[in-house]
Amino acid sequence: KILVIGANGQLGSVLIPELRKKYGEANVIASDLQKPKQSTGLFEVIDATDQNKIDDVVKAHKVNQIYHLAAILSAKGEQNPLQTWDINMKTFFNVLEVSRLNNVQKVFYPSSIAVFGDRADLNCTTDEAYLNPATVYGISKAAGENWGQYYFLKYGLDVRSIRYPGVIGYQSLPGGGTTDYAVDIYHKAVNGEAFECFLKPDAALPMIFMEDAIRATIELMEAPKENITVRTSYNLAGASFAPQDMVEEIQKLYPKFEVSYAPDFRQHIAEKWPKKVDDSNARIDWGWKPKYDLKRITSVMVSELKKQYQKKSDDSK
Ligand code: VAH
Numbered sequence: 001k002i003l004v005i006g007a008n009g010q011l012g013s014v015l016i017p018e019l020r021k022k023y024g025e026a027n028v029i030a031s032d033l034q035k036p037k038q039s040t041g042l043f044e045v046i047d048a049t050d051q052n053k054i055d056d057v058v059k060a061h062k063v064n065q066i067y068h069l070a071a072i073l074s075a076k077g078e079q080n081p082l083q084t085w086d087i088n089m090k091t092f093f094n095v096l097e098v099s100r101l102n103n104v105q106k107v108f109y110p111s112s113i114a115v116f117g118d119r120a121d122l123n124c125t126t127d128e129a130y131l132n133p134a135t136v137y138g139i140s141k142a143a144g145e146n147w148g149q150y151y152f153l154k155y156g157l158d159v160r161s162i163r164y165p166g167v168i169g170y171q172s173l174p175g176g177g178t179t180d181y182a183v184d185i186y187h188k189a190v191n192g193e194a195f196e197c198f199l200k201p202d203a204a205l206p207m208i209f210m211e212d213a214i215r216a217t218i219e220l221m222e223a224p225k226e227n228i229t230v231r232t233s234y235n236l237a238g239a240s241f242a243p244q245d246m247v248e249e250i251q252k253l254y255p256k257f258e259v260s261y262a263p264d265f266r267q268h269i270a271e272k273w274p275k276k277v278d279d280s281n282a283r284i285d286w287g288w289k290p291k292y293d294l295k296r297i298t299s300v301m302v303s304e305l306k307k308q309y310q311k312k313s314d315d316s317k
Helices: 012-023 050-059 080-099 136-155 180-191 210-222 243-251 263-269 280-286 294-316
Strands: 003-005 026-031 043-045 064-067 105-112 158-164 164-168 196-197 203-208 239-241 259-261
Touching: 003 012, 003 050, 012 026, 012 064, 012 210, 050 158, 050 280, 080 105, 080 136, 105 210, 136 158, 158 210, 164 180, 164 210, 180 196, 180 243, 180 294, 203 210, 203 294, 210 280, 239 294, 243 259, 243 294, 259 263
Parallel strands: 003 026, 003 064, 026 043, 064 105, 105 158, 164 203, 196 259
Antiparallel strands: 203 239
16 A cells, blocks of 8 residues: 655656556555545545654554655745754654554655756766755755665664655646746736746756656655665656746747746755756666657647636636
8 A cells, every 4th residue: 555645746746647557546645735626536634743643554554665755845835944854854753753653565756956056067967976955955955865874774764765846737837936936927828828938948957857856756655675776765857948948839829928037045045056957877887868858748738728728717707
């Protein structure tokens, strides 16, 4: 049985249906701080800062895999640094301890390109680059990677991790990250609204389409244990591009789409993140290969969001 903690988030809301399709409805338990109204399937209300609650659910459902997707992201995390640290670390320690004590077979831990800072070669950042993260979120993810490796080395717990780039998808909204602009821009274009970007036009970052991110996650978790050579976290990327590249691609479909730039504190965060990452270890160890570039991302985002907004307006009639 698989338990997903943080199932209501940007990744969790797409991973749950995918896992249920693959492993069966009855084998995937979603959990988060509250049960969404429209939620279907098994759901447990879990505040992941409560170790006993996680332990009860793991025992009750005989959980043997946990995906820990709960965390406070980079931008939001800067509002209250010590609280961000406490929540991001406490929740992961709870997952590691409950997994160790209940012989959970596999744990997935999402890391991020946020673990890198200006001491790495940000033009092409490898798995092994030096980590000097400049956000609390990045610091907590770098620490979490090492805790995951520690539980593997000391207790044999099979913790696997991916350093996600900015994730772009039409199924869910991001929650407080520095790459959130890359989802919002499509919603504004499809709704014929102007878009104000909180990064500079040339702020290139590694990005990935939701379908690629979810497929990579499941491929990593399904890879034979002996193939996994990176026990901190694997770099992963779909494509790297800047806001101006997205605008150019979108204006091919929406020539009148207007964009203005008002860089804020998130520009300073982005400047210390990689422009491009080297994900060759993922390609070698578990056959990773992205399927979506900016052109394909744009065409799928636009066509799916058009359908969503059309349905919304039909339903409201
Ligand atoms: C964030 N979307 O911006 C997340 C992610 C690399 C980006 O970690 O914080």
